[in-house]
Amino acid sequence: MGFFDREDIRFLVQAILTIEDEQECRLFLEDLLTNKELEGAAQRLEVAKQLLSGVNYNDISDKVGASSATISRVNRCVIYGNGGYETVLTKMGFPKKID
Numbered sequence: 001m002g003f004f005d006r007e008d009i010r011f012l013v014q015a016i017l018t019i020e021d022e023q024e025c026r027l028f029l030e031d032l033l034t035n036k037e038l039e040g041a042a043q044r045l046e047v048a049k050q051l052l053s054g055v056n057y058n059d060i061s062d063k064v065g066a067s068s069a070t071i072s073r074v075n076r077c078v079i080y081g082n083g084g085y086e087t088v089l090t091k092m093g094f095p096k097k098i099d
Helices: 007-017 022-032 035-052 057-064 068-080 084-091
Strands: none
Touching: 035 057, 035 068, 035 084, 057 068, 068 084
16 A cells, blocks of 8 residues: 555545635645644745756755755655656746756
């Protein structure tokens, strides 16, 4: 059984899918996550956006304030992951890097 096949994780995914607008999302995230967890998630998404735009590690670290470990972890997800960051960022209108 994969991680996302767990009943509790599936329940969380289903809960997220019920969110209809930004206000509902804000309320849910505020209840679900601590401020620190929310800041960490937001930082990782920004790092992914920067990486997909072709920004180098040093510039990302300076701009976003992320550690090299965080940037490296996000970069592994961007390169070898399931495409989640790229899918969401593309839907939000951010172009991917031109190789």
